[in-house]
Amino acid sequence: MNIPAGLKYTKDHEWTKLDGSRVTVGITAFAVEQLGDITLVNLDVKVGDEIAAGKAFGTIESVKTLSDLFAPVSGKVVEINKELDAKPELVNDDAYGKGWMVVIEATEPRAIDQLLDEAAYAEHVKASAH
Amino acid sequence: MADTAPRLDYAARVMSDSPPPLRRTSLYDRHVKAGARMVPFTGFEMPVQYTGIVDEHQAVRTACGIFDVSHMGELEMRGEYAGQVVDYLITNDASKLVDGQALYTCACNEQGTILDDLIIYRAAQDRWLIVCNASNHDKMVAVFEKAAKDHCEFEDRTDATALIALQGPKAFEVLALAGGDAAKLVELKSFHFRDAVVANVRCTVARTGYTGEDGVEIFCAWNDAPALWDQLVTLGQPLGLKPAGLGARDTLRLESRLSLYGNDIDETTNPIEAGLGWVVKLDKPMFVGKAALEKVKASPLPRKLVGFEVTGRGVARHGYPLRDMDGNEVGICTSGSPGPTVGKSIGLGYLPAAMTAIGTKFLVDCRGKNVEAVVVKTPFYKRS
Numbered sequence: 001m002n003i004p005a006g007l008k009y010t011k012d013h014e015w016t017k018l019d020g021s022r023v024t025v026g027i028t029a030f031a032v033e034q035l036g037d038i039t040l041v042n043l044d045v046k047v048g049d050e051i052a053a054g055k056a057f058g059t060i061e062s063v064k065t066l067s068d069l070f071a072p073v074s075g076k077v078v079e080i081n082k083e084l085d086a087k088p089e090l091v092n093d094d095a096y097g098k099g100w101m102v103v104i105e106a107t108e109p110r111a112i113d114q115l116l117d118e119a120a121y122a123e124h125v126k127a128s129a130h
Numbered sequence: 131m132a133d134t135a136p137r138l139d140y141a142a143r144v145m146s147d148s149p150p151p152l153r154r155t156s157l158y159d160r161h162v163k164a165g166a167r168m169v170p171f172t173g174f175e176m177p178v179q180y181t182g183i184v185d186e187h188q189a190v191r192t193a194c195g196i197f198d199v200s201h202m203g204e205l206e207m208r209g210e211y212a213g214q215v216v217d218y219l220i221t222n223d224a225s226k227l228v229d230g231q232a233l234y235t236c237a238c239n240e241q242g243t244i245l246d247d248l249i250i251y252r253a254a255q256d257r258w259l260i261v262c263n264a265s266n267h268d269k270m271v272a273v274f275e276k277a278a279k280d281h282c283e284f285e286d287r288t289d290a291t292a293l294i295a296l297q298g299p300k301a302f303e304v305l306a307l308a309g310g311d312a313a314k315l316v317e318l319k320s321f322h323f324r325d326a327v328v329a330n331v332r333c334t335v336a337r338t339g340y341t342g343e344d345g346v347e348i349f350c351a352w353n354d355a356p357a358l359w360d361q362l363v364t365l366g367q368p369l370g371l372k373p374a375g376l377g378a379r380d381t382l383r384l385e386s387r388l389s390l391y392g393n394d395i396d397e398t399t400n401p402i403e404a405g406l407g408w409v410v411k412l413d414k415p416m417f418v419g420k421a422a423l424e425k426v427k428a429s430p431l432p433r434k435l436v437g438f439e440v441t442g443r444g445v446a447r448h449g450y451p452l453r454d455m456d457g458n459e460v461g462i463c464t465s466g467s468p469g470p471t472v473g474k475s476i477g478l479g480y481l482p483a484a485m486t487a488i489g490t491k492f493l494v495d496c497r498g499k500n501v502e503a504v505v506v507k508t509p510f511y512k513r514s
Contacts, residue, residue, distance in 0.1 A: 036377070037184040039468040039475075042443060059497075061445045063183040063468050064377050066497075 001125060002029040004096055008112045009121035010072045013128075015096060021109040023073050026100040027060065027091065030125045035062040038091045041084040043069075043101060049077045053111065057102065060091070069101065073111045079103035155200035156292055156355045164373050172264035174201040177375040186378035187470040190341050193370030194298035196362055197379060199347070200355060203267040204291040205260040205274050209282035216250055216258050219277055219418055221401060223411040227252040232321045232336055235409050236401045237273065242422030244395045244404070246270050249338060251323055259349075261293075263391045292355035296362060297345035297374075297382075299513075304366040305346065315346065329361030340379060342386025343513055384476065385469045385511035387437055393448050394435060394464040394478050402426050403480070404435045433461065434486045437508035438494075439474050440466070444501035446477035446494045453493040453500060460485065463494060472510045481505070 007015045013031035017024045032038070040061035051057050051071040058069040080102050084090060091099035106112070116124060152175045161168060166177035177198065180186060189195050207216055217224040222235035232251045236244050246266040251259040262270040271286050278284035296304060306313040310327035315335050318324065323336035333350035350358055363371065380390070387405075389395050395404045400423065402410065410423055440446055446466030451459045466477030477494070485492060488507055493500040 036179060037182055037470075040443065040445060061468070063381060063470065064178070066445065066447065 003118045003122050005118050008115035010115055012070050014072055016072050016112050018112050021106050023104045023106045024100050025102050029095050032095045037063045038088045041088045043080050045077045047077055073106045075104040075106040077102055078105045155198055156352050157198045157359055160359055179375040179377045180373050183377035184470045186372055186374035187381050189372040190298045191471050194300040194304055194366055195372055195374035197295040197374050199295050200292040201264040202293055203262040204287040206285045206287050207258045207282050209256055212256055212258050212282040215277050215281050221410040223414055229254050230322050230324050232323055238419030242400045242419040243397045247391055265392055290352055292350050292352045294348045297339045297341040297343045300369045301345035307365040329358055331358040341382040381467055384465055385471055387508040400426050403431050431483050433480045433482055436481055436486045436505050438477050438503045439506045440503045442501035444496040445475050451495040452479050469510055476510050
């Protein structure tokens, strides 16, 4: 299972990457594996929207199921990955790269320190798989 | 000791609130070894996918897929009157079958709603096999066993019988490699079956399936299935054969507009509104549900099951409300998913009869978001 070091993770199987106060958000390889073939990424936010940590900001549809996307931190949406509109499979192909979903300008960037590091997330995945 | 054991076991079951443990088919180890994700399904641990639903779906459409469907129920009725009892329990006409012929049908209750959809097989005038959905196994055992009483013999063969489906344009090429008389199975007509030896395993092969592709379903002894599976996988892999799970089975059957019991049909739906009027033979002298279905047929249908395409951005799922263009709730989605071969988001659902014409627009309520959809002709996919 690919769980890159240096990222922070949520229990909902999202990854976050902090760059200054900007937090890039995507879903983990484990989430992708569970979902299977992703056919649609619906981002219900636009650039400029304020979102609150824990609130859904979109949905992801695979052939078999639907899953919510939750904001890992509060802040303002500054970028969304428009490419996923036409190419949702980017999430399957490159979950930690081209499959990113949104960038949030975090109100409290240090909030991501509360999230799981790669070791803690690996433990969480182990528990989720059973 | 021997005679106290069952009583202890009974006591343990009565006292425990936990659900019974999941059962495994004889192919369980094969699935795990092939990397399948196993999920609970109608009391069994079954493979939902191996390499990916779309990948397996495409393998079945373009080459061949092999499915373990051993969880399904196999019931046998034997004796001089077996055929008549079977015919009385089903909506389709069993009396026209010849030995070696199979028939898709519904079994209804007295209210004319659907107890199960089945395939029945006439092995001989006095020997009939019934394949029922795993989810309805206990119910259908009760129905057939009760009807058989005093008229014919009933046997539940489910635990002794494995079932492997080999589906796709290359299914018969794979069989041709399996030795014995398997090469000649291509001569079987659709919905016909016969005993055969495939890869040294004695089995019964039927030209039936649940994918919309050509292919066969192979019955064999529970413990013979692993050897048969291994042989077919080894022989078929160079031709593009892949093991396929429940996920692909669902997308394949949906594209071909085959009903799924528990989703599209159940005890609240009748075969006429479900688009299964072609398996209801009201000219039969009698069968369970006939009077109720005559009434259904005599008046205009309030609702019908239709196929639709989601034209907006969304995927319709089982249970989502369907709304008219003004937003009023008018129906319900019974099945839906992306269709890997048709390349569209498709579904089935019940709509008021006035809204079932091809081209009618309506809305699917995808968890609070209304997404546009249109009634289309089915099947969504038909093999060329």
